[in-house]
Amino acid sequence: MQPNSIVEGFFRSAENHPDKTAIIWKDVQISYREVSENVRKTATFLKMKGVGKGDRVAFYGDKNPFFAYTYLATHLLNAIAVPLDVKLPEERMLDLLQQTEPKVVLHPTEANHPFPQFPFDETILQESPLAEFSFPEKEDLADILFTTGTTGSAKGVKLTHQNILAGAVNSNQYIGNDDSDTEIIPLPLHHAFGLRRLRTNLFLGATVILADGFMFPKVFFDAIEKQGATGICMVPSGFSIVKKLMKDRYIQYFNKLKYIEFGSSPMKLDEKQELAENLPDTRICMHYGLTEAAANIFIEFHEAAGKLHALGKASPNVQVAILSNEGQEKAIGEIGEIVVKGDIQTPGYWKKPELTKKSFIDGWFKTGDLGYKDDEGYVFLSGRKDDVINIGGKKVFPSEIEAALNQHPAVKDSACISISKGDELTGERIKAYLVLKGKEEPTPKELSQFLRGKLEPYKIPQDFQFIRKIPTTSSGKKQRDKLK
Template sequence: MIRFDWLSKWAQYSGSKQAVKEFETDRTMTYAQLNNVVQQVAHTFISHCGLQRGDRVAIFAENSLEHLILFFTAQKTGLIIVPLNFRLAIPEIDFQLRDARPRLIIIEDKFRATLEQCVSLKQIEFVWSVPELQDVCSSKKSAAQDFSPHHSLHEDDPVFILYTSGSTGVPKGVLYTHKMLFWNSINTTMRLDITSDDRSVSCMPLFHTGGWNVVPTPFLHRGASICLLKSFNAETVLRLLQDERATMFVAVPTMLQMMAQAKSFAEVDLAALRYFVIGGEPMPLPLIEQWHHKGVPIRQGYGLTEVGPSVTSLHQDDAITKMGSIGKPNFYIDTQIVNEAGQAQSSGGVGELLLKGPTVTPGYWQNQELTAAAIVDGWFHTGDLVKQDQEGYLFVVDRKKNMYISGGENVYPAEVEKFLHSLPAIEEVAIIGIPDEKWGEVGKAFVVTKPGFTLTEKEVSDYCLGNLAKYKIPKSVQFLSALPKNDAAKINRKELLQIHYSTLNNNH
């Protein structure tokens, strides 16, 4: 037995307890059943396929029980799981396959035609369908029970390669280690009070760290139970939260907005929920209040693939009084806020957030240059600009890369967006810096209006006048039916810039 093998322990302690349920198929597994299956898969991978510690195993599928089987197999064997994003374009998928070089890939049948267009697929030694993996799982070969976990695993060995969304260029493969996994679970468990009695519905995509490491892995570390969905559907999730008596649920604000607008919102009983855990972006006050009125407190936080992801947490009691804050750092996280010269900022000063601790990645897969730029003297440079109030609460001002300089003044789009959200007609707003001959850069606002509301560019400008410094006021406004989002449901600012230039060309 090794310290990375959580599943064997829970199979001993609570073997008959349900570990996971897959909603769409109604498949369930207890901890003992899951352990037996994982033993079989580990035995097959090592003894029959000849896979070795450090080899990559990719999966190209929607959320499934098979993802969790592969995860626990990695904990026992030292294999590295590469969950691929099935929403990407073929060249992007091909890049990740070429970069990760898995020896084995498991493909959901509905995606096989897509993957077969990738040149790199031909270089992979073992190409299995999900049913082929299921056949291995259902095999009763007794030799598998004699499989022993890999005793020479090191805490810095990767358990995942998690690719970032790539919204700003070539995706980076973040190494996610056994040590990160353990300490992230400890941080999450301590701040969210997770116990073995907890239950959650999990629908965040498993090609993101948020899908893996906010709820599923800390829950499974604690011997709790999860119900896994292939994807998010507002009505389905509301019903499941009620039927499964879920105690916790992780989402982004867009998901909670859709759930609040769902037909069954008023009637579902969510009394078992201690709170929602929200990340990705700040949650607007009206939505917080809507869920509080429903009896569901809002717990907000901050994280990123390279650290944690559970970095900070804002207690639900502070959801309104400290609205917009990401809370305070989790237990085993050290923070610094520094200016461009690397000097510590005083309380209230804006600077880049630096993080240190056992949940920091050792780096990017086969990219020493990016690793050296991101991690300096053990401190991870997040690229997020933050400030800290006198009580120690952190507030994200903006991404460093989103900031633009207009007439020599720093402008943080998030600050202006937050103000414009107070305009009743605005549903969504995003601001980017665009080139300007006089000022160097100026702001351009992209606005989505609420149904039944109308708004003009002049009305937006007039609303800002007197409330914002002139250099912060967007010079132009473009109205869209929806803002482009990436797979993490975050605004894709690179695409907004493309929309700007496309509009500019069309007008000439």
């Protein structure tokens, strides 16, 4: 019988193979027995501070075992985990704490806020292991994860135990994880992707290696060579860093991996093709997902060799549709909003009933992304609904212009927005912001000529500006509104 929660699955794993390594951190190996005991000690600590069912426990996403202990202990008490970014500015941190009103805040250093706070270190392991406990039910709230999306306003996404369990089961089913795997996690644990990989592996009974980001790829290579790592989760920018630092040396190591999962932001087509060609025996998966609906679309680079520009197909046990604004399903090839349905989808936003109501249509969660399906069920992304530019009644997707601009030999990255300049015919003009690869600076005329063979005339920007960096969210998604 399948467990009702990640924490119940973890304790089953600990019971089935207590001496197996659960977590590797800075060359320290921690067994399932030790993690289980430390989770119960942390639960005792939290219980003594008054934490019970439905209370919020806020803690900071340092990449260490204390994060795992606190996360699972919070669930063991049927409380709600609120993992936060340790690098949050003080003002933003206070805002998120005031929204959630935690019973306890665990922080590595003393912070300026009115909520009870305690050190996030060995202090939480000083009590005896909790002896009596019951596991949460599927419908109970498990987490509140904050997402800024591309708009900059923080929203607390509510996730039930059923939501996070379904996210683990679905991704395992697609990727092919099992308890024999050892996965490198170089991602922040407060973020939905890194957190999903942590809880998924501990639920399975696999081993996780907590690694320090992508600037130290030698750590990955050592983990593959010396600790037998079989998988890694990465963001596309992380792969770009590894490739820049290690050149083609990554190939000999990554070829030994059983799987790689990419996600959180788009990946360049040529990098997808390069990976598929260089790693013929590695299962290379990429998901499209949201904090609100986990990884709901997957693609595997070898299986979809001719369609690597697609997002992929619906994840196992998930429905994905393309709907009009009125909720009618669009025909094959027609652009509409990508919507998702399944056990992975959030019940809504913390203390935001109006936003919750606006985010659903007939049981479907509205992603805010526009796209279309082909006759094989592949989903293609057209752009963010809020980013669409209206030129004389014609819809223009910034991502299409950016893809064309990024093919210019001098352009490293780009972002396009609409600007109102009182154009009598079109009402809006398109402005392109460009990040250059080097010192070569193409003229607006050269850029316009370059785009003429790739885009219809009305899609070609009238204004170009060079900047050092495109603003993005912590997960790498472009924040075009910050350019306006």
